[in-house]
Amino acid sequence: MVGVMQSPAEDLIGRAARDLLGAKYAIALTGAGISTESGIPDFRGPSGVWTRDPGAESRAYRSYDRFIADPKKWWEERLSAPSVLGDLSSVAPNEGHFALVELEELGLLQSVLTQNVDGLHEIAGTKHLIEYHGSFLKLRCVGCGARFARDDYDLEKLKEEGKLPPACSRCGGMIKTDGVMFGEPIPEDVARLSVAEARRCDLMLVCGTSAVVYPFADLPRIARSRGKSVTIVEINAEPTPLTNEGISDYLVQGKTGIILPRIVAEVKRLKT
Ligand code: APR
Numbered sequence: 001m002v003g004v005m006q007s008p009a010e011d012l013i014g015r016a017a018r019d020l021l022g023a024k025y026a027i028a029l030t031g032a033g034i035s036t037e038s039g040i041p042d043f044r045g046p047s048g049v050w051t052r053d054p055g056a057e058s059r060a061y062r063s064y065d066r067f068i069a070d071p072k073k074w075w076e077e078r079l080s081a082p083s084v085l086g087d088l089s090s091v092a093p094n095e096g097h098f099a100l101v102e103l104e105e106l107g108l109l110q111s112v113l114t115q116n117v118d119g120l121h122e123i124a125g126t127k128h129l130i131e132y133h134g135s136f137l138k139l140r141c142v143g144c145g146a147r148f149a150r151d152d153y154d155l156e157k158l159k160e161e162g163k164l165p166p167a168c169s170r171c172g173g174m175i176k177t178d179g180v181m182f183g184e185p186i187p188e189d190v191a192r193l194s195v196a197e198a199r200r201c202d203l204m205l206v207c208g209t210s211a212v213v214y215p216f217a218d219l220p221r222i223a224r225s226r227g228k229s230v231t232i233v234e235i236n237a238e239p240t241p242l243t244n245e246g247i248s249d250y251l252v253q254g255k256t257g258i259i260l261p262r263i264v265a266e267v268k269r270l271k272t
Helices: 008-022 054-061 063-069 071-080 095-105 120-124 155-160 188-200 218-224 256-271
Strands: 026-030 111-114 129-131 138-141 147-149 175-177 203-207 231-236 250-253
Touching: 008 203, 008 231, 008 250, 008 256, 026 095, 026 188, 054 063, 063 071, 071 155, 095 120, 095 256, 111 188, 120 129, 129 188, 188 218, 203 218, 218 231, 231 256
Parallel strands: 026 111, 026 203, 111 129, 203 231, 231 250
Antiparallel strands: 138 147, 138 175
């Protein structure tokens, strides 16, 4: 049969699989788009949280200022208001998360740097994970930077006793949610590790992010500044500034929950 005309995406899936097999140090960057197939809305996609409620976005921009101004009031409001992402306690990883776990288990992916706070990469089994914007499952001391599981503190009891914000059990400093708010500095450890990964990788997958929020969106640009020694592959439902500015080498357009497993399947086919 004359060569089957493959769809552009098929060609690019094969190309991404070959790039992964040829890479010495591949990493993956992810955003809210990888979690939409788990039922968690993204922010700027067609039905994103900010798309549907621009007021929520402008309120979010002031959240850190409100925390600094009155941590007790901020905590009381936080414990009574639902997350903009909805109830995260019952969501589960999807095929996109599991595909990245499989690449890590195959030794083809060295780390995942996520903007997501939903904890799904950790739940899926990713071992080398950098939660760039923190995790809703954790708390963090603004004094010493120590992180705690959310359940390490009885927040409702502290609220009833008027003892919010929680006091760090290590240094006595003020504890906040681990999630990084707009205007809040990225925790130093996470910032340093992420830049090191962007400088070290020779392949960067950028999955499910609009790449418009900084400083995370700097990471592909740091990689690109190293010239053609790095291949940057986007896997996203739509083109982004990384696509349009030629920061990424190519975009495999579509759903991460479909494309990533197909890349893994192609990797395994090529490895046999
Ligand atoms: N597969 C692939 N791409 C998807 C999918 C999917 N199933 N669903 C959505 N997308 C794409 C959207 O089209 C969009 O380009 O993922 C991207 C998600 O972009 P955003 O909603 O802006 O999310 P993100 O890039 O993670 O936002 C960064 O902004 O509000 C802050 O702190 C928040 O961490 C977040 C940061």
